[in-house]
Amino acid sequence: MLSVHNLCKAFPGTVAADAVSFELPSGGSLGLVGESGSGKTTVARMLVGLVRPDSGTVTVDGRVRDPRERGRAARLRRAREIQMVFQDPYVSLDPRLTAAECLRAVLRLHSKDRSRVPVLLDQVGLGTREAGARPHQLSGGQRQRLAIARALAVEPSVLVLDEAVAALDVSIQAQILELLAQVRRDSGVALLFVSHDLAVIRHLCEETLVLHRGRVVESGPVAKVLAEPEHPYTRLLLGSVPRPGWDPAEVVRLRREMEASEVF
Amino acid sequence: MLLSVEDLTLEAGGRRPILRDVALQVRRGEIVGLVGESGSGKSTIARAVLRLLPQGARVSGRVLVGGEDVLTMDDARLRALRASDVSMIYQDPRSSLNPVRRIGDFLTERMILTLGRPAAEARSRAAELLAAVGMRDPERRLRQYPHELSGGMLQRVVIAAALAADPALILADEATSALDVTTQAETLALLRTVQAERGLGMLFITHDLHLASAFCDRVHVLYAGTVVESRPAADLFADPRHPYTAGLLGCTPELGDPRPLRPIPGRPPSLDDLLPGCPFSPRCPHAEAECETWAPRPVAVEGGVAACRLIPVAVQERSPV
Incomplete structure (x- = not known):
């Protein structure tokens, strides 16, 4: 169970997170949706400890995550609480390690059974050829599979995915989305999925949180938020998704509506 | 016919051609979509x-x-075509603009140097163009540098520049994807x-089939x-009639009630994949043995x-999509 309470973070000139609170039950799935500058990546990075919040707390399974708590044991425990998968796995994987070595290193670090490597590779659909390949020998989709396997190796409570399918081709994106849904069913890991793509979040998540300029403007079950959006910004986001008979000029009107509502 | 591509085949060293017998047309006042995944050759067509x-x-x-063949025209005519008849809009506006030159310089450069217009006229025309693409206070924008504008505003500047020479044809290569x-x-x-007002033809390239079908009049789907x-x-x-088009639609998440995604197995082919028959046959759910040798037509x-x-x-026997 992940519980986020009143997270705040300001950078010079902007507020990236303004009292962001939400809960993600064990095995649940939450979509954090917003555009560039909405603060969604900052929130994700605060969860894993890559950005230190100005105030607020992140609690996993009843224990408050404190990045000031030093030492190997505390660091490894934090890693087992939350793992993160980034948009471009090319820069988050060690270029010198083959896929199997990469997983072995993580398992060793966490004193886990190293014979699980083939099981993990199989779980994300990588075969023996890929096991011996280094990141540059893998395709974008395969690298993302490896990044997911690496995160799952430590058996985390929560998996944070920041635009994890945004850079992939449509047909590969669908494969990774199916994989994530299956991983969640099989391992019971909770997913926090950060994306600008409402359709992807609709597909993968049960709950959603709409962020706009660092603030949560709407939240609730995905189906309800998308069917009956209450905030003008959510309506603007929804209106921007291309569909048959779509008129982009309608979006210009929705933007004006939202700006008018912000004045009051 | 504004643009007519006929049996275009292009090879550059890979085991298969980059383009194979491509045919497409764009009429005046028409938006034609070109959809494909990476490596499908969609940008190569625009270029x-x-x-x-590509070299060699x-x-x-x-x-x-x-009506003039771009591939055989002489260099002077080609320069004129690139300068005024056809404009390209790329994905990343920041790579189209020089970061140390002002917006005004970017917009007037081609008008002054290539089209030989007087500087003052070029400047007022540039301001008009910025107003036409919906930018407030165009005079101030002309004095700004690229880093002072957001990505969306910069893409408007690039669109204004594309309109500067009154082209008949716009090539938009993932122009809004970023x-x-x-x-x-x-x-x-x-x-x-601007396309409707000026009766422009547009070749609209995107990886997003939903976007193409919502925005374009006709769509070409490209594979390998x-x-x-x-x-x-x-x-x-x-x-959709082609299994690849149906596959693309079936694996794209939609906003409505979630239906199970049906991912296309495998990956898009690279230039090193030799595909003697139908290029989609290795991933196609309906493929038969003959498909592997059937040259697509x-x-x-x-x-x-x-x-x-x-x-x-x-x-x-079309399966419902």
Whole structure:
């Protein structure tokens, strides 16, 4: 169970997170949706400890995550609480390690059974050829599979995915989305999925949180938020998704509506 | 016909051609979509219209702009074509603009140096263009640098520059893909307005089949350098005939009630994959042994063509999409 309470973070000139609170039950799935500058990546990075919040707390399974708590044991425990998968796995994987070595290193670090490597590779659909390949020998989709396997190796409570399918081709994106849904069913890991793509979040998540300029403007079950959006910004986001008979000029009107509502 | 690509085949060293017998047309006042995944050859087609070919490329076929073949015209005519007849809009506006020059310099450079207009006239024309793409206070914008503008605003500047020489044809290569969804929609509204007002032809390249069918009049779907389906946008979306088009629609998440995604197995082919028959056959759920040797050719379907051997069968047994 992940519980986020009143997270705040300001950078010079902007507020990236303004009292962001939400809960993600064990095995649940939450979509954090917003555009560039909405603060969604900052929130994700605060969860894993890559950005230190100005105030607020992140609690996993009843224990408050404190990045000031030093030492190997505390660091490894934090890693087992939350793992993160980034948009471009090319820069988050060690270029010198083959896929199997990469997983072995993580398992060793966490004193886990190293014979699980083939099981993990199989779980994300990588075969023996890929096991011996280094990141540059893998395709974008395969690298993302490896990044997911690496995160799952430590058996985390929560998996944070920041635009994890945004850079992939449509047909590969669908494969990774199916994989994530299956991983969640099989391992019971909770997913926090950060994306600008409402359709992807609709597909993968049960709950959603709409962020706009660092603030949560709407939240609730995905189906309800998308069917009956209450905030003008959510309506603007929804209106921007291309569909048959779509008129982009309608979006210009929705933007004006939202700006008018912000004045009051 | 404004743009007519006929049997364009382009090879540049890989084990298969980058483009294979590509045919497409763009009329005046028409938006034609070109959809494909990475490596499908969609950008190569747009670049071929400006004769920007890969090094050492062997080309056959014709690319006619206003009836003239771009591939064989002389250099002076090619320069004139690039300067005024055809404009390209790329994905990342920041790579089109010089970061140390002002917006005004960017917009007036071509008008002054290539088209020989007086500087003052070029400047007032640049301000007009910025107003036409919906930017407030154009005089101030002309004095600003690229880093002072957001991505959406910069893409408007690039669109203004594309309109500067009064082109007849616009090539938009993933022109809105890097923008936020709301900014993308606003930029598309603008593109459609200027396109309709000026009666421009537009080749709209995207990886997003939903976007193409919502924005374009007709859509060509490209796979491994081959046009696999060409249809009016609405028909393509409602009733795809090629298994790849159906596969793309079936694996794209939608906003409505979630239906299970049906991912296309495998990955898009690279230039090193030798594909003697139908290029989609290794990933196709309906493929038969003969498909692996059947050279794709367009088969007439409702409203257009699709290059599938199984079309007559597919009409009877089409799975619902």
